[in-house]
Amino acid sequence: MNPRALAVWVAAVLLLSLGSEDPVYRVLTLGAAVVVLAVRRRHEVRLRPALLAVGAAAALTILFNFLLSHTGQNIVVALPGWLPALGGPLTVEGAVYGFDIALGLAACIVAGITLSLVAEPHQLVDSLPAALSRTGAAVGASLTLVPRLGHSFVAVREAQQMRGWRPRGLRSWTAVLVPSVLTTIEGSVLMAEAMEARAFGSGPRSALATSTWRPSDLLTASAAGGAIVAFVLALVLGQIPSWQPYPTLLLPALNWWPAACCLALFAPVLARG
Amino acid sequence: MAELARFEEFGYRYPEAADAALRAISFELAGGVTLIGGPSGSGKTTLLRSLNGLVPHFHGGQAWGRASILGADLRTTSTRLLARAVSMVFQEPESQFVLATVRREVAFGPENLGLPPLEIAQRVDCSLETIGIPELAERRIATLSGGQRQRVALAAALAMRPRLLLLDEPTSQLDDSGADSLRLACQGLAAQGLAVVIAEHRPWRVDMPGCHQLELEQGSLASPRVHRSGPPALPARRGLATGAVVWELNDLAVGHAEPVGTGIYLAGREGEVVCLTGPNGSGKTTLLRTTAGLLRPLSGALFRRPGRCAYLPQEPGGILHQATLLDEVRQTIRWLQLDCQPGPILEEFELSSLADSDPRDLSTGQRQRAALAAVLVGRPEMVFLDEPTRGADPNSRALLLKVLDRLTAQGSAVLVATSDTQFAHQIGDRVMELAGGHLRESSEQAA
Numbered sequence: 001m002n003p004r005a006l007a008v009w010v011a012a013v014l015l016l017s018l019g020s021e022d023p024v025y026r027v028l029t030l031g032a033a034v035v036v037l038a039v040r041r042r043h044e045v046r047l048r049p050a051l052l053a054v055g056a057a058a059a060l061t062i063l064f065n066f067l068l069s070h071t072g073q074n075i076v077v078a079l080p081g082w083l084p085a086l087g088g089p090l091t092v093e094g095a096v097y098g099f100d101i102a103l104g105l106a107a108c109i110v111a112g113i114t115l116s117l118v119a120e121p122h123q124l125v126d127s128l129p130a131a132l133s134r135t136g137a138a139v140g141a142s143l144t145l146v147p148r149l150g151h152s153f154v155a156v157r158e159a160q161q162m163r164g165w166r167p168r169g170l171r172s173w174t175a176v177l178v179p180s181v182l183t184t185i186e187g188s189v190l191m192a193e194a195m196e197a198r199a200f201g202s203g204p205r206s207a208l209a210t211s212t213w214r215p216s217d218l219l220t221a222s223a224a225g226g227a228i229v230a231f232v233l234a235l236v237l238g239q240i241p242s243w244q245p246y247p248t249l250l251l252p253a254l255n256w257w258p259a260a261c262c263l264a265l266f267a268p269v270l271a272r273g
Numbered sequence: 274m275a276e277l278a279r280f281e282e283f284g285y286r287y288p289e290a291a292d293a294a295l296r297a298i299s300f301e302l303a304g305g306v307t308l309i310g311g312p313s314g315s316g317k318t319t320l321l322r323s324l325n326g327l328v329p330h331f332h333g334g335q336a337w338g339r340a341s342i343l344g345a346d347l348r349t350t351s352t353r354l355l356a357r358a359v360s361m362v363f364q365e366p367e368s369q370f371v372l373a374t375v376r377r378e379v380a381f382g383p384e385n386l387g388l389p390p391l392e393i394a395q396r397v398d399c400s401l402e403t404i405g406i407p408e409l410a411e412r413r414i415a416t417l418s419g420g421q422r423q424r425v426a427l428a429a430a431l432a433m434r435p436r437l438l439l440l441d442e443p444t445s446q447l448d449d450s451g452a453d454s455l456r457l458a459c460q461g462l463a464a465q466g467l468a469v470v471i472a473e474h475r476p477w478r479v480d481m482p483g484c485h486q487l488e489l490e491q492g493s494l495a496s497p498r499v500h501r502s503g504p505p506a507l508p509a510r511r512g513l514a515t516g517a518v519v520w521e522l523n524d525l526a527v528g529h530a531e532p533v534g535t536g537i538y539l540a541g542r543e544g545e546v547v548c549l550t551g552p553n554g555s556g557k558t559t560l561l562r563t564t565a566g567l568l569r570p571l572s573g574a575l576f577r578r579p580g581r582c583a584y585l586p587q588e589p590g591g592i593l594h595q596a597t598l599l600d601e602v603r604q605t606i607r608w609l610q611l612d613c614q615p616g617p618i619l620e621e622f623e624l625s626s627l628a629d630s631d632p633r634d635l636s637t638g639q640r641q642r643a644a645l646a647a648v649l650v651g652r653p654e655m656v657f658l659d660e661p662t663r664g665a666d667p668n669s670r671a672l673l674l675k676v677l678d679r680l681t682a683q684g685s686a687v688l689v690a691t692s693d694t695q696f697a698h699q700i701g702d703r704v705m706e707l708a709g710g711h712l713r714e715s716s717e718q719a720a
């Protein structure tokens with residue numbers, strides 16, 4: 001998939017998930033992001049760890065908003081006021097708004113990781129203008145650190161288990177986490193050293209290949225670009241109804257215009273191949 | 274022949290280090306191949322780093338004396354400028370990779386030189402061909418074995434068409450064919466007037482006629498030792514273990530998703546050392562990890578007697594995380610609730626003087642010994658070692674042999690995966706070769 005087409009699609013997902021607080025559009029946007037990631041990811045990429053991380057971030061968001069907002073009419077439980085930050089009423093509206101924020105956050109994170117799990121780092125580097133090629137190479141290199149950390153974590157956990165380590169409470173994980181992080185940091189320093197020793201930054205870079213556009217990429221970029229333009233127009237013309245769960249919880253309204261923009265985000269799935 | 278490098282009374286100390294890593298080094302490099310010898314921690318890697326400016330420019334610290342590389346003053350010329358003519362392959366090549374696929378990784382250096390795409394493509398193909406891995410061009414680096422990664426790093430260095438090529442332990446994970454390709458490539462480069470400097474614990478693997486020698490001892494140049502045409506003689510084992518079977522593989526298929534080995538029958542007995550050899554990427558690590566219980570077999574039966582397994586991974590540095598080496602060994606004793614002291618194993622690996630050092634400050638060879646000490650302390654019933662001689666000098670190999678002798682005398686069953694066939698034949702009661710997905714007795718041993 002052409003990284004520039006993918007970048008337009010990511011921009012559309014970010015705009016649609018942040019441009020309205022209506023949970024219906026956020027659900028559609030998140031759905032599109034997850035489906036596109038699942039269908040267009042590189043074949044060796046495992047989705048489970050990424051989705052677990054997104055799920056954990058979303059769950060924490062809901063929990064924090066539920067515990068800290070203290071706003072709304074439908075009280076689930078009231079905590080004593082002497083509890084710092086937590087004291088006060090915990091409401092259904094707080095949980096619903098937390099869920100809404102989590103939907104937007106999850107859509108943004110999934111869109112971001114789609115960029116790195118669908119396109120190769122070198123494709124991203126190739127797609128940047130020449131003036132940004134050095135920055136791009138550095139960013140491309142940094143993208144390899146996440147899988148390195150994962151690899152290092154698995155290798156260290158195995159080796160420590162064979163030395164008798166067993167997970168017993170949070171503190172025990174330091175025996176795995178500390179060497180994993182240290183190894184990754186050490187690896188980053190070695191990579192920086194190797195990049196220096198391979199003439200990185202010694203002059204203008206060139207590229208072995210440049211990114212090409214296929215009809216499916218054009219369709220993706222057109223659909224995502226069209227969704228951006230249409231959504232901005234809808235915002236300007238007041239076609240996107242506002243929604244807030246406070247003070248009274250109401251069902252969100254549905255307008256076909258922004259909904260169509262969200263559906264356009266499924267284009268990379270249809271344009272596959 | 275034009276002078277490529279000149280060092281006069283050059284010295285260097287790493288930041289916060291008490292002692293100098295290099296002391297009053299003086300030498301000249303013209304073309305040809307130069308081998309740097311010396312024990313682990315003697316300064317070989319630091320000397321290579323100083324030949325492309327990483328020392329002092331990248332690492333900081335204090336340098337003194339005079340050094341010039343290709344006519345440029347080392348202390349005022351940056352590494353990235355020197356890198357246009359000087360290439361280096363690092364001791365841990367897996368850490369130097371920037372991009373995800375082999376072709377793009379090899380192209381990274383020429384891209385930094387701003388070459389036209391057609392020339393980059395030619396250089397990539399040519400260097401992959403020279404190192405003998407054209408079939409890996411489209412593979413993802415994450416899927417390669419340690420030896421294959423080392424070859425990719427070599428190809429990436431050659432693609433820069435350097436005037437000076439620096440290789441740090443380039444054959445530590447290479448099979449014999451890979452080492453031969455490397456030697457031929459170095460010979461070819463030397464014939465073109467290039468200089469190749471190789472730090473290598475097994476000099477006979479890259480030795481060639483007309484090769485120069487430098488020997489380092491504690492950061493100073495010493496008289497070159499005459500290197501032999503093979504490994505130092507160690508007493509070969511060749512016992513015929515008759516102890517009880519400790520682990521056994523019956524019609525096993527191993528691999529991650531696709532099998533890399535099928536129809537595998539093998540057993541390890543008390544007091545026996547079994548070595549697994551085979552070409553890079555043949556599946557040695559996968560078979561070792563499966564036998565150790567870290568990977569599930571794809572099919573077949575695996576028996577392993579209950580008992581402690583000691584396991585050394587291929588990248589052992591990752592398990593070291595304590596503040597001192599002594600604490601690192603104590604950690605294993607505590608976790609496994611062993612009834613022993615850390616002193617003896619540190620002594621066995623000649624690490625007593627480094628007991629209070631941070632394991633991550635040690636040289637690669639010393640770190641390997643530290644990791645071995647941390648996993649082999651006590652009396653493990655089963656021992657699984659993945660490339661235990663990586664970065665090991667001859668003395669470290671001899672120490673490991675002694676420790677394995679003690680362990681087998683105490684009844685341990687040892688399985689070693691190694692691309693170091695000479696070491697395998699020295700230590701192995703049985704040497705098995707995994708090639709083309711099948712395991713058979715090594716022809717050398719069978720003969």
